[in-house]
Amino acid sequence: MSDTKCKSRDESGVVVTITEEWHVGKSQRAVKMLALSIGLSQVSIYSLATSVSELANNLFFHTNYGGTITLKVVRKNGRAGIEIAAADKGPGIADLDSAMLDSFTTNGGLGGGLPGVERLMDEFEIASQVGVGTWVVARKWGKCS
Amino acid sequence: MKIAILKLRGILLTSIQDDLSDQDALDFQRDVLQKITDTEFNGLVIDITAMDVVDSFMARVINDTAIQAKMLGTRVILCGMQPAVALTLIEMGRELLGVETALNIDQAFNRLEMLINEQEV
Numbered sequence: 001m002s003d004t005k006c007k008s009r010d011e012s013g014v015v016v017t018i019t020e021e022w023h024v025g026k027s028q029r030a031v032k033m034l035a036l037s038i039g040l041s042q043v044s045i046y047s048l049a050t051s052v053s054e055l056a057n058n059l060f061f062h063t064n065y066g067g068t069i070t071l072k073v074v075r076k077n078g079r080a081g082i083e084i085a086a087a088d089k090g091p092g093i094a095d096l097d098s099a100m101l102d103s104f105t106t107n108g109g110l111g112g113g114l115p116g117v118e119r120l121m122d123e124f125e126i127a128s129q130v131g132v133g134t135w136v137v138a139r140k141w142g143k144c145s
Numbered sequence: 146m147k148i149a150i151l152k153l154r155g156i157l158l159t160s161i162q163d164d165l166s167d168q169d170a171l172d173f174q175r176d177v178l179q180k181i182t183d184t185e186f187n188g189l190v191i192d193i194t195a196m197d198v199v200d201s202f203m204a205r206v207i208n209d210t211a212i213q214a215k216m217l218g219t220r221v222i223l224c225g226m227q228p229a230v231a232l233t234l235i236e237m238g239r240e241l242l243g244v245e246t247a248l249n250i251d252q253a254f255n256r257l258e259m260l261i262n263e264q265e266v
Contacts, residue, residue, distance in 0.1 A: 025164040028198055046197060046229040050237065053200040113201045116237035 018059040019066035027056045027069045031082065034071050038080040040142045047120040048082055048140050054113040055086040055136055062106075063088040067133075074139060081122070081141035092130035100126070148173045150180045156188035156257055157181065157219075158250070161207070162195045170206040177210055181217050187264070188257040189214050192250055194225030199234055204242055211244040220260045222246065224253040 014034060016027040031052045035045040052069060059067040067088030074083045093099045102112045114136075118124040121138040128134040146169050151158045157180055165173070177189065191207060193199065199207075211221040224247040234242065247253035 021166045022164070028163075032197075043229050043232050046227075046233045047236065049198045050200050050233050053198050053202075057200065057202055112237065116201060119236050120233065 013070055013072035016056075016069045016071070017066065018056045018069060021060055023066075024053060024056040024060060027052050027071075030069075031071050031084065034073060035082050035140075038073055038082070038142060040082065040140070044140055044142065048084070051117040051120050051138060051140075052084055054117050055084065055138075058113060059086060059088055062091075063134075064090055076141075079141050079143070081139050083137065083139045084121075086136040087133065089133045090131055092132055093128040093134055094130050096126065096128055099128075148176070150176055152180075152184060152186065154254065154258075155186055155261075156190060156254060157184065157186050158190045158192065160192040160195065160225075161203075163197060165203065165206065167202075174206070174210050174213060178213055178217065181214060181219050187219050188261055189219050189221045190250060190253045190257065191221065191223050191244075192225045192253075193223065193230075194227070194249075196230065197227070199226075199230050199242075201237070204234070208243055220245075220257055220264075222253040222257055224248065224250055 014030050016023060016030055018024065018027065028049045031048045032045055035048050040048070056069055059069070067086060070085040070087070072083050074081050098104045100115050100118065102115050114126070117138060122141050123139040125137045126135070146162070146165070148159060148161060148169070157177070159177065181189065191210065196203070207223060211223070214221050221244060223242065223244045226246060247256050
């Protein structure tokens with residue numbers, strides 16, 4: 001990975017609103033472009049795309065009015081990374097501990113979406129309040145120094 | 146988006162692309178099952194060479210399709226998974242994909258023909 005890629009300064013975030021199913025693909029493409037621009041490895045890019053896909057699908061399938069995926073380049077200690085933030089306005093997750101369990105599902109899916117994202121990403125935070133909304137922030141760091 | 150289901154040497158061959166919606170997935174499953182019933186072919190190859198992202202939704206679609214086809218007595222092999230997809234799937238965790246796999250279409254066909262011959266003996 002070349003240093004020039006790490007030094008590029010494009011810190012503008014991308015916001016993708018998820019209200020329809022095809023927006024999921026749109027968010028996937030957006031995160032791939034952003035990850036490519038800071039020179040992340042192919043496996044990291046696939047991990048990011050899969051994570052965004054899970055989170056965007058959650059916004060589409062589990063919320064009342066959809067939500068937003070915000071993607072941005074973040075930097076810490078000379079390393080560049082991608083931050084994914086998913087936010088929605090409800091219904092919120094009643095039992096966060098269960099939601100983070102593999103094979104827990106409320107819609108007949110496979111379950112494992114959220115815990116999968118936690119494993120794929122380097123940092124993962126989730127907060128939720130019933131009737132208010134859910135926020136997920138996850139980051140994947142590159143190897144640049 | 147319609148997914149083509151091709152007939153080749155007594156085996157059905159289909160290739161899934163990215164950006165499959167829920168409705169596309171259901172249509173695809175219905176088409177596959179109909180084709181199996183119509184042609185009486187007893188092998189199905191699902192190729193995912195073009196897929197960058199296999200998330201839990203796609204994994205479910207692939208698994209369900211394979212199980213449904215199996216119920217009709219058809220052997221199913223998934224092929225063409227990209228290395229990065231395999232890495233991602235394992236990190237996602239658990240046995241997301243419960244289908245038999247092959248590296249490419251060539252090997253998938255060889256394996257299926259072997260399985261079908263065994264069945265007939």
